[in-house]
Amino acid sequence: MSDTPTSGRVRRAATLADVGREAGVSAMAASAVLNAPTTSTRISGETRERVLAAAQKLNYRPNQTARGLADRRMNTLGLVGILAGDEPNLYFLEVFNGISQEAASRGQNVTVFNVGSWQDAYHQVRMYCDGRVDGLILLAPIIDAPASEWLPEHAPVVAVHPNYQVPGVPNFRSDDEGGAFLAVSHLLQLGHRRILHVGGPEGSVGADLRLQGYERAFREAGIELPPDHAVRGAYTAAGGSGALEDWLQLHRGKRLPEAIFAASDAIALGCIERLQARGLRVPEDVSIVGFDNTLYARAARLSTMAQPLGKLGRLAVQALLKLIDARRIGGSYTGVEEEVLPTELIDRSTLAGPRRSDLLIA
């Protein structure tokens, strides 16, 4: 009571030893009562009372760091991803949401390692598995074969929407190709033919797959691909807006596409903004379908391919936890290599049939 610092809220935390001393027992007796299930040796009711009282009085809180050191388990999962580049990333939010809820329900916490870019992530990732997390979830990583060398070998890793299937890293993704196929087939069915694909970045397999799905839809419908049918850019509104504008500039004077299949909701939003800036209406002049079904899509009343983002996160956590537990008992469990979830078209208000008359690009 003698040293009450000015701030009033900063004091050394009580340790098990402190509690033991206060209760007149050993530190480990205290440990025993404060962790009933773990320790086999049982404590008498009387001692137990005293320890509990002491702990209460001293406001004892177990130190997870020490505990973690001792039993090599922090009950913390690491999430590596690009939280936000230029724009806050809704995709991240939704997967993270699933991850966080599943983790919480299993008594795990998640620490977020917000990498700047995947280019140099490996510098950072090797440092992350350093005992403070029990395993890693890679979120939409852009990695390649050499990754298996820099990924930590002493902690399990799983990936959501990885760019490359690293051996030994279970991965969870949705059916990009199939989703794109469905979306474009729907557009085709609506009567559209000049369908522009505003895609995701080069080097992203997800983006590649969506483009492939687009092309297969035409193929299977027996319809010829429109010339110069795809542009690619970042998975952002700015990326979509820029890519579309470039394409329009390039095709000035030609006929306006009747529909756009965007590789993400953010891209779709950028396209809508760009079209509206040019005085064009969606969907009267141009139909648009996005991908992801993030909050973006709901807010913009955007028709889009839904992928089960939260579920992907939950599955990743479940798989990672299995891996962690297996490792603890010395097993060599590797889990599934890959799981791909289906997508589904959510039709809101950016889909319509083609115009009677063609519009020219201004």
Add this chain to the structure above:
Amino acid sequence: MSDTPTSGRVRRAATLADVGREAGVSAMAASAVLNAPTTSTRISGETRERVLAAAQKLNYRPNQTARGLADRRMNTLGLVGILAGDEPNLYFLEVFNGISQEAASRGQNVTVFNVGSWQDAYHQVRMYCDGRVDGLILLAPIIDAPASEWLPEHAPVVAVHPNYQVPGVPNFRSDDEGGAFLAVSHLLQLGHRRILHVGGPEGSVGADLRLQGYERAFREAGIELPPDHAVRGAYTAAGGSGALEDWLQLHRGKRLPEAIFAASDAIALGCIERLQARGLRVPEDVSIVGFDNTLYARAARLSTMAQPLGKLGRLAVQALLKLIDARRIGGSYTGVEEEVLPTELIDRSTLAGPRRSDLLIA
């Protein structure tokens, strides 16, 4: 090389002792070279080489948990908040984004403690400051006076948009009252008089302040408040939609409000969806202004009061770090008690003048 487990990716991590053994020096010699800046004692070039080579060969990674135990610093910040209730929370995303970036730029990580509700958060929060984080950021906590009892006393805490000013917990928020005042003044200036406020939940000071700002705008304009001018609900689209519908049911047959001031973008979005479901147009029939300027607002082209969400996060990190550093050197620095940031009207496309003729509530 004898024991290559099936999974191939799971092995015990090399320790400093291992590295030392490999290099033929003591563990702490190894420590010395692997942490150049910290240790004063310098190592000869020859030994240094050997240690480095050994570390490389063994793929050594420092164990942060052990390090943290030893010097009582984990370089990770804890973020406590409700990541998502029924709907993913864009407010959270944007503040988190700022927090994460600022933290990363200062070599800190952040672990997210996703509480279910603030009602029982205190059970969890007391466990969080357990050595694995150096301090806590409370995000939009609903707390009250007793909080100072359950908040950790041995780790600094700061809050963003707290519901209550806990002594010793610096807090960062935006000017809710002023922002609401500005928004409603603007509506008034546009000529609207029957302005409905669809507010945030009871028990949230932020929501209270926004209501107060609304009322002050009328007062200062010398205009009488419309009867039954406010409803309150959750800070979500569903909350806004429900609250508005209830109000409309209650006032069936009376004149439709000319404008709505929503306490958040999500609420505004819910209102828009509800109005459109009733065949009403925004802003031709009803003007709407939201609050927050999250991605929601951009996607929905919603006019809204912007608050500097990312900046609030960054400020919180800076303040928390100062507190942590001060505590380390035994200081009793408490920092600012409160900092409130200004808001700003972003006019997109949901604001117009009042209709010529009144509409009745169906």
Add this chain to the structure above:
DNA sequence: CTGAAAGCGCTAACAT
């Protein structure tokens, strides 16, 4: 039922 001892991996202080 309870205490003593050792160790998790690292760092800091003190010897050499």
Add this chain to the structure above:
DNA sequence: ATGTTAGCGCTTTCAG
């Protein structure tokens, strides 16, 4: 310049 010792707070044998 390098090694030794001790200890961070907790857990887990192993004795008593």
